[in-house]
Amino acid sequence: MKHKILLAEDDQHLGFVIKDMLQQEGYKVEWCKDGQSALKTFVNNSIDLCILDVMMPKKDGFTLAEDIRLVNKTVPIIFLTAKNLKDDVIKGFKMGGDDYITKPFNTEEFKLRVGAKLKHLDEKLKEEVMKDTYEVGDYHVDHKNLQLTYKKEEPLNLTSKEADILQIFCHHLGDVITREDILKRVWGSDDYFVGRSMDVFISRLRKYLAKDARVQIVNVHGVGFKLSLEQ
Secondary structure, three states, rough: OOOOOEOOOOHHHHHHHHHHHHHHHHOOOEEEEEHHHHHHHHHOOOEEEEEOOOOOOOOOHHHHHHHHHOOOOOOEEEEEEEOOHHHHHHHHOOOOEEEEEEEEHHHHHHHHHHHHHHHHHHHHHHHHOOEEEEOOOOOOEEEOOEEEOOOOOEEEEEEHHHHHHHHHHHHHOOEEEEEHOOOOHHHHOHHHHHHHHHHHHHHHHHHHOOOOEEEEEEEEEEEEEEEOOOO
16 A cells, blocks of 8 residues: 655645655645645545644644654654744654655655655554453454454354454454554455445444444544444
8 A cells, every 4th residue: 555645835846856856655635725725625534744844834743743643643644844843843853743744855765755754654553462362341352363352252253354344353452543544454445436335334343343332333424433332
């Protein structure tokens, strides 16, 4: 899967140059020309890395970064600005930024920095080891054997995709998982029609989990889902 990058840059010429450069490197690029549309694009897409211009109309890069961090605490953020003031650099990192590039920049250095952040992201995902079994409320989830057991009842046999989705939910219990993230992990694509299929699988899982009222698959509007366990 190609990495998808959010580029928030209001300068028409520079934005075109950066987008073209990143696409030549094999990345998918969502280019927005103001902070407001950039936030909407981030929420509605599975973004692997954000490149945010600091000075933008409607919502500046720092405010945009704060809003992004409310949705996703780990996505890499690179600030892009013409300023080279120490206070701005410090503010950028406090807002949750991972790197800071000043204009004008060397294109090779720019590509290396972007590549390094995405490589680190890939390595973190590879290191994420999900368990084969989970206990959620009165349910026992056995991903390896594709089974879901309620208390001491007979196990319910799951399809491989049902088991994969449930494993992701259990591993990230209480955390919001984007639709795109689930689609990429389970189907390898975030295509619209695949997304419709995923909704069917999640509806089934909701029925399977209905015996324990404390366990809920919550729909987070415009973002994705989370598996919630009420204490």
